[in-house]
Amino acid sequence: MSKIKTVDLFAGCGGLTEGFAQSGLFEPLACVEWESAQCQNLTKRLKEKWNMTDADQRVIRFDIQRTEELLSGFSDEEYGTSIGLDTLVGSDLDLVIGGPPCQAYSIAGRIRDEHGMKNDYRNFLFESYLRVVEHFKPKAFVFENVPGLLSAKPGDTPIVELIHKQFSEAGYAIISDLKNAVVDVSDYGVPQKRKRVIILGLRKEICGDQCPTLIKKFYEEILPSYKSEKKKTLRDAIGDLPGLYPAEEVVIYDGRKTAHTVASAEVKNHISRYHNQRDIQLFSILAADIESGANQYLAIDARKALYTQHTGKTSNIHKYNVLKWDEPSTTIPAHLCKDGLRHIHPDSRQARTITVREAARIQTFPDDYEFIGAMTDQYKMIGNAVPPEFARRLALAVHQLLFED
Numbered sequence: 001m002s003k004i005k006t007v008d009l010f011a012g013c014g015g016l017t018e019g020f021a022q023s024g025l026f027e028p029l030a031c032v033e034w035e036s037a038q039c040q041n042l043t044k045r046l047k048e049k050w051n052m053t054d055a056d057q058r059v060i061r062f063d064i065q066r067t068e069e070l071l072s073g074f075s076d077e078e079y080g081t082s083i084g085l086d087t088l089v090g091s092d093l094d095l096v097i098g099g100p101p102c103q104a105y106s107i108a109g110r111i112r113d114e115h116g117m118k119n120d121y122r123n124f125l126f127e128s129y130l131r132v133v134e135h136f137k138p139k140a141f142v143f144e145n146v147p148g149l150l151s152a153k154p155g156d157t158p159i160v161e162l163i164h165k166q167f168s169e170a171g172y173a174i175i176s177d178l179k180n181a182v183v184d185v186s187d188y189g190v191p192q193k194r195k196r197v198i199i200l201g202l203r204k205e206i207c208g209d210q211c212p213t214l215i216k217k218f219y220e221e222i223l224p225s226y227k228s229e230k231k232k233t234l235r236d237a238i239g240d241l242p243g244l245y246p247a248e249e250v251v252i253y254d255g256r257k258t259a260h261t262v263a264s265a266e267v268k269n270h271i272s273r274y275h276n277q278r279d280i281q282l283f284s285i286l287a288a289d290i291e292s293g294a295n296q297y298l299a300i301d302a303r304k305a306l307y308t309q310h311t312g313k314t315s316n317i318h319k320y321n322v323l324k325w326d327e328p329s330t331t332i333p334a335h336l337c338k339d340g341l342r343h344i345h346p347d348s349r350q351a352r353t354i355t356v357r358e359a360a361r362i363q364t365f366p367d368d369y370e371f372i373g374a375m376t377d378q379y380k381m382i383g384n385a386v387p388p389e390f391a392r393r394l395a396l397a398v399h400q401l402l403f404e405d
Contacts, residue, residue: 003027004403007089007136009064009098009129013371013381014042015363016097016144019391021050025399026095030058030088032070034079037377045369058088064128071135085132093136095398099144099386100125124154126163134170139206140402141172142394143199144386147182150197163199172201173211180219185390186328191232192362194331194387198223198394202402218401226393234346235325237361243350244272246280256375260352268370269378270357272350273340280351282310286322287348322346323354329362334383337376356382364389 004026008017011031020026028046033039039061046055062070062079069076073084126143133141152159160178167174175181178197185194200218202211242263253262253271259280260272275283285306289297297303303318321342323329329343336343340353354362356371356378364387371378 004094004399005029005089005092006095006097007085007093007132008032009096009132010100010125011038011042011059011098012384013038014045015365015385015388016099016142016391017042018045018365018369019386019388019393020097020395022388022392023395023399025403026395028052028058029093030060030085032060032062032064032085032098034061034063035381036061037373038381040373041371041378041381044372049368057083060085060088064125064132067128067131067135070132085136089136091136093138094140094403096129096133096136096138096141097144098129098142100129101384126159127166130166130170133167133172133201137171137203137205139203140398141199141201142398143197143201145197145199147195147197150178150182167201171204173204173207173215174199174201175215175219176212183223183390185387186231187227188390188393189228189232190328190362190364190387190390191234191237192329192332192387196386200398200401214401218397222401223394223397226397231328233326234323234329234362237329238354238358239325241270241358241361242267243347244270244352244355245349246351250274260350267357268367269360270355271375272352272355273375275352278310282306282320283322283344283353284348284351286320286344287346287351290322290324290346291348320344332359332362332383334380336383337379340379359383363387 006020006026006028008028008031011017011033014031017028017031021028031042033042039059043055043059046052046059052058060082062074062082064070071085073082073087075081129143150160164174181197181199182195183198185196186192200215202214204211207214244260244263247259247261250257250259256271257274258272259275263270286297289295297306300318303320304315307319308314319341321330322344323346325346336359343354345352345354356375359379359382360369363382363385
């Protein structure tokens with residue numbers, strides 16, 4: 001059976017592509033991403049795991065807003081050269097997958113930005129995604145983003161209205177009420193609370209009057225059939241990893257400074273980021289509070305007061321959160337690259353935030369996916385990724401709906 005041909009837009013380090021490839025049913029023809037570190041990691045993965053010998057060519061680092069050049073090829077001082085998607089893909093593309101950067105749509109991002117992200121160009125990157133879909137006219141597309149998309153209104157028109165209008169004009173049908181397209185990936189084998197909007201678009205020229213029926217079947221029957229009976233927990237995800245404990249002195253390992261012990265080199269990317277003694281003490285207090293059942297610092301005001309006590313500073317938001325062993329993790333965000341204070345390891349003896357490997361495990365990246373480059377970039381690309389295990393199940397659901405007799 002021939003594999004279904006896909007292109008991944010805004011691919012990042014390849015969470016969607018990884019999951020679709022794991023299904024054994026899809027073949028990535030090209031991946032488009034504009035950040036260098038993500039491209040390097042995705043290229044390495046496609047070569048080493050998926051035997052894509054020409055991954056250097058098929059992973060295109062470029063600004064998707066320059067769509068004509070992306071399609072026809074380019075020679076650029078910043079992005080290098082590419083023969084373009086037209087040459088790489090040809091005329092036989094079955095499916096486009098991907099999702100524009102979510103920061104402009106995320107509620108947290110809108111709160112942090114003084115203009116509520118209304119002036120952010122990323123609000124309209126879905127139009128670049130649409131232009132590629134219009135050009136290749138695949139049978140379907142899968143568009144992933146954050147639930148904040150549903151309330152985003154950068155101009156006079158809500159984003160959801162623009163999405164409905166423009167995808168319909170391009171010849172694709174999508175679910176009428178996007179609130180019904182929200183899924184929590186913790187239902188799909190991912191040990192993490194993470195809600196996302198999954199928009200399946202069907203080409204009306206192919207599916208015709210069956211579009212509404214097929215879309216309804218996808219969201220109400222097929223996709224839910226891939227849910228797990230039991231949710232996975234943080235313990236399921238990282239409980240078997242070697243402990244990393246406060247060390248007597250700071251060490252340099254693999255070019256990185258850490259104040260914790262170092263595990264076996266066989267476990268890739270499992271190094272604690274550097275923490276000062278003040279933070280180590282604070283992490284231990286917070287985790288021990290939960291372990292003992294005292295729960296003195298569960299209240300937000302108590303955590304704010306603890307922050308002030310230890311730093312002499314004040315904050316309008318609570319800075320700390322300890323993950324719970326026997327629950328799914330809280331969402332792994334790109335912001336994890338900043339400090340990780342809201343992802344403190346639950347073992348008070350370890351007194352640290354989670355490592356890159358632990359974040360990757362929570363996102364369901366397999367251990368043989370080795371992340372390279374700066375640690376901050378690694379955290380960011382993992383946080384921005386679609387969890388591969390959810391992507392794998394999503395791939396199976398899409399294949400069942402559209403590509404099985």
